[in-house]
Amino acid sequence: MSSDLKKINTNNLNEIMQDKGFAALGDTFVNFIYSLAKSKVVGKPLGGRVQGKVLVEAIKNSGLRDSSLPKRLSSHALSNAVEALLVYCWLHNLFSLEEFVSILSSEINVENLITRERERREAVKAFTFLLGKIKERLTIDRTQ
Numbered sequence: 001m002s003s004d005l006k007k008i009n010t011n012n013l014n015e016i017m018q019d020k021g022f023a024a025l026g027d028t029f030v031n032f033i034y035s036l037a038k039s040k041v042v043g044k045p046l047g048g049r050v051q052g053k054v055l056v057e058a059i060k061n062s063g064l065r066d067s068s069l070p071k072r073l074s075s076h077a078l079s080n081a082v083e084a085l086l087v088y089c090w091l092h093n094l095f096s097l098e099e100f101v102s103i104l105s106s107e108i109n110v111e112n113l114i115t116r117e118r119e120r121r122e123a124v125k126a127f128t129f130l131l132g133k134i135k136e137r138l139t140i141d142r143t144q
Contacts, residue, residue, distance in 0.1 A: 059078055
C-alpha cells in the first residue's frame with residue numbers, strides 16, 4: 001500500500017463513483033474479491049456473486065453515500081458507484097488485492113454462509129466494513 005493518503009475532493013469522488021467504465025470493470029472486480037474472500041474463509045475455491053442490493057445497503061451503512069453522491073440515485077446507480085470506487089482504489093494503488101480480500105474475509109463468518117439470507121447479511125457487513133476503511137484512507141476535501 002502506498003503510505004500517502006489520496007486527497008480527493010467531493011466533486012472528483014462523485015465523478016469516479018458515477019464513471020460507467022469504472023463501474024463496468026468494478027462489477028467483475030467486486031465479484032472476484034468477494035469470491036477470493038469467501039474461498040479464504042471456507043478453505044476451498046468458491047465463486048460468488050454480489051447482489052446490487054448488498055452494495056446499496058453497504059454504502060448507506062458506511063456513511064460514504066451521504067458525503068459523496070447526489071441524493072437522488074437509483075439502487076442500480078448506487079451499486080455501480082460502489083463497484084466503480086472499489087476498482088478505482090485498486091487501480092490507483094490505494095488498496096491492494098490482498099488488502100481487499102483480507103478486509104472482506106475478516107468480516108465473514110463461515111458459519112453464516114449456510115443460507116442465502118445469512119450470507120447476504122455477511123456480505124453487507126463485510127462490504128460496509130470495507131467501505132469504512134476506504135472512507136478512512138481517502139482524504140475527502142469537502143470545501144470544493
